[in-house]
Amino acid sequence: MDDQEQLTPARIGQILEALALDGQFYADNVYDKSRYNRIHELARKLGRVSADAPLLSPVAPITPKVGVDGAVIDHDTVLLIQRKDTAKWALPGGAVEVGEQPSHAVVREVEEETGIRMKPDEVVGVFDNWMDRQVIAHHLYHIVIRGHKTGGEITPQPEEILAVGWFNMAQLPPADAFHPGHYDRVLKALRGVVGYVD
Numbered sequence: 001m002d003d004q005e006q007l008t009p010a011r012i013g014q015i016l017e018a019l020a021l022d023g024q025f026y027a028d029n030v031y032d033k034s035r036y037n038r039i040h041e042l043a044r045k046l047g048r049v050s051a052d053a054p055l056l057s058p059v060a061p062i063t064p065k066v067g068v069d070g071a072v073i074d075h076d077t078v079l080l081i082q083r084k085d086t087a088k089w090a091l092p093g094g095a096v097e098v099g100e101q102p103s104h105a106v107v108r109e110v111e112e113e114t115g116i117r118m119k120p121d122e123v124v125g126v127f128d129n130w131m132d133r134q135v136i137a138h139h140l141y142h143i144v145i146r147g148h149k150t151g152g153e154i155t156p157q158p159e160e161i162l163a164v165g166w167f168n169m170a171q172l173p174p175a176d177a178f179h180p181g182h183y184d185r186v187l188k189a190l191r192g193v194v195g196y197v198d
Helices: 009-026 030-046 102-114 182-190
Strands: 065-074 077-083 093-095 116-128 140-152 161-167
Touching: 009 030, 065 102, 065 116, 065 182, 077 102, 077 182, 093 102, 102 116, 102 140, 102 161, 116 182, 140 182
Parallel strands: 065 140
Antiparallel strands: 065 077, 065 093, 077 161, 116 140
16 A cells, blocks of 8 residues: 555544644744644544544654664665764664654655665664763654665755765774764664664
């Protein structure tokens, strides 16, 4: 079943409601809270849910979020990005959107950030960002997915990325030049680890 077949009005309503609940939780002013409340109302109308029915999405927004990191391998090299916010190196990746499969999210994030297209092959592991740093904005579980390059050309996304490059084991930047947790993930990806769990 493809994405279009799954996106019924009820399913779209559920996705929009989840986004609205998340927005209501993190909004820090009355204007944004009002907008997310309106999106929530429209989501329930789209899904044809009565006003007194339970929430379409039973998941509270305070649960950990899910991110994906793409370990794109080309021969003996791995694709790395240098983040603009910290100037640290990392695997390309980002948040999984509501209603999006992790395998689709990693392909999207890698291409958005680097211009490189990939095909996912296997899961290196699931990593908990509470283990990587002392202060965090959100509690995240990172799914590191190894895959191979299928096309594209290096085109760094200018708002978030300083540089993109291919590195073999001997060429990796030093561990302290990596965004928290990413040096270990890169090593595991290059060494062929599969199914690691924090």
